[in-house]
Amino acid sequence: MSTPISPLILLHPDDNVLVVRAAIRAGDALDIDGIPITAAQDVTVGHKLARRALAAGDKVLKYGAPIGSMTAAVAVGGHVHMHNMKSDYIASHTRQVVGGSEGGH
Amino acid sequence: MAEMRGFLRSDGRKGIRNVIVVAYLVECAHHVARRIVNLSDDMDVHLIGFPGCYPNSYAFQIMTKLCTHPNVGGVLLVSLGCESFNREALRQAVADSGRPVETLVIQQAGGTKATIEAGRAAVARLKAIADQTPVVPMARHELVVGTICGGSDGTSGITANPAVGRCFDWLVEAGATCIFEETGELVGCERIMSDRAVTPELGAEIEACVQKAERYYTIMGFGSFAPGNAEGGLTTQEEKSMGAYSKSGSSPISGLIKPGDIPPSGGLYLMDVVPDGEPRFGFPNISDNAEIVELIASGSHVILFTTGRGSVVGSAISPVIKVCANPETYTRLSADMDVNAGRILEGRATLDEVGAEILGLVEAAAAGDRTVSEALGHQEFILTYKSFEPVGPACLPTRAA
Structure with a gap:
């Protein structure tokens, strides 16, 4: 086991983001699915980088599941966070009101 | 590795322990009751109980399921005498299950000292009978495994939880029964969960159950399912919930159960732990062990407990395997942990490797090995008041005709 260990974790094969396992510094050389990328900025542990180029409106997939949508485009290796994605979740009680039925009890 | 073996009970289920x-x-x-347990000085004599004097059908159901759990080989009931708990119905249920059972009533037995002495003798008799239980080989598909997270942090959702999810996938694939819960922490992924349900009707039940949890916690004053903690890298409610949800793996969801319901067949089950009706008795689960007790009441042989900040608990009746998500926590609390999933963060192991290690420990526990918390003597137990309606017909898988 002497190969350098990637600072990125793929949680599910369908994911379009990778989770940062070890802090990344701007300028670090990254390998994302065989594509060499230079990190544009510092990214701390637990944050996400794009596994492929994403456009505004694309679903963000983590754990193989949609966790929100992009609000702006991002290149491979770009930071995916609050500034370029948003929740698609509407609380079910809100959804009920939106749907015009507030339920009987 | 030693082979899995089970204590064969009269209903055909097998236990991995033979607890009195x-x-x-x-x-x-x-x-x-505690003195009887302590003086017996035996790792397989465990204390459980219900503190309330008022009757509660949920508590009666859970106590009955626990006293007839496959890991239990005999039961001693200790009553004061005037409480409302239906001790005769519980005694009868245990006797009907083919297990030895005795009852001591303190008011009739002569008080503290006399009851403790009588209890020690009763435990010895029960143990002698339980020791004759046939021990038979046990296969992976006969296992029932529950999972819970406690003391979570930002690492839980990327190391320990998905590693447990891999283990769950392999268990379900082999025909075993796996149970996850914590619907209050699954808000935001109800649609994703319902898509995994084996029928649309079950999917609708799952969505309704998360909606109930959301409403219940809002009334309890903990409705602030705020968008996830951004500094840890979380962005949305869905992402935060998915971290907890990842313990369930990726198998289809076969059914929705309530505490004490025994899954009718192998597969992945969601346990709805939030009471039905208007909130009456306070928080659904006041601490992690309340949820562990419910997972065990539904038949779990083993509990997989993921923790980031570091819990030390075990449980009465079924062993707890602790999977530590955070490598720094592991350094401080390694003597309390079974698995260091933090190695994933350090790049020293993959999710699959840690998942396989967890599966190996489940099988080792079923072969008789003590888990870390079990060997340390942890036997936490808590049971409080709740009320539930039975699950609807869409919640359980129907057998093929």
Whole structure:
């Protein structure tokens, strides 16, 4: 086991983001699915980088599941966070009101 | 590795332990029951009980399921005498299950000292009978495994939880039964969960159950399912919930159960732990062990407990395997942990490798090995008041005709 260990974790094969396992510094050389990328900025542990180029409106997939949508485009290796994605979740009680039925009890 | 083996019970289920349970039926009998357990000085004599004097059908159901759990080989009931718990119905249920059972009533037995002495003799008799239980080989598909997270942090959702999810996938694939819960922490992924349900009707039940949890917690004053903690890298409610949800793996969801319901067949089950109706008795689960007790009442042989900040608990009746998500926590609390999933963060192991390690430990526990918390003597137990309606017909898988 002497190969350098990637600072990125793929949680599910369908994911379009990778989770940062070890802090990344701007300028670090990254390998994302065989594509060499230079990190544009510092990214701390637990944050996400794009596994492929994403456009505004694309679903963000983590754990193989949609966790929100992009609000702006991002290149491979770009930071995916609050500034370029948003929740698609509407609380079910809100959804009920939106749907015009507030339920009987 | 040693082979898995089970204690064969009269209903055909197999236990991985042969525990003698000493159960107090009201807080007033707690001290006497605890002394009986402590003086027996036996790792397989466990204390459980219900503290309340008022009747509660949920508590009766859970106590009954626990006293007839496959890991239990005999039961001693310790009653004060005037509490409302239906001790005769519980005794009858245990006797009907083919297990040895005895009842001591403190008010009739001559008080504290006399009951403790009588209890020690009763435990010895129960143990002698339980020791004759046939021990037979046990296969992976016969396992029932529950999972819970406690003391979570930002690492839980990327190391320990998905590693447990891999283990769950392999268990379900082999025909085993796996149970996850914590619907209050699954808000935001109800649609994703319902898509995984084996029928649309079950999917609708799952969505309704998360909606119930959301409403219940809002009334309890903990409705602030705020968008996830951004500094840890979380962005949305869905992402935060998915971290907890990842313990369930990726198998289809076969059914929705409530505490004490025994899954009718192998597969992945969601347990709805939030009471039905208007909130009456306070928080659904006041601490992690309340959820562990419910997972065990539904038949779990083993509990997989993921923790980031570091819990030390175990449980009465079924062993707990602790999977530590955070490598720094592991350094401080390694003597309390079974698995260091933090190695994933350090790049020293993959999710699959840690998942396989967890599966190996489940099988080792079923072969008789003590888990870390079990060997340390942890036997936490808590049971409080709740109320539930039975699950609807869409919640359980129907057998093929």
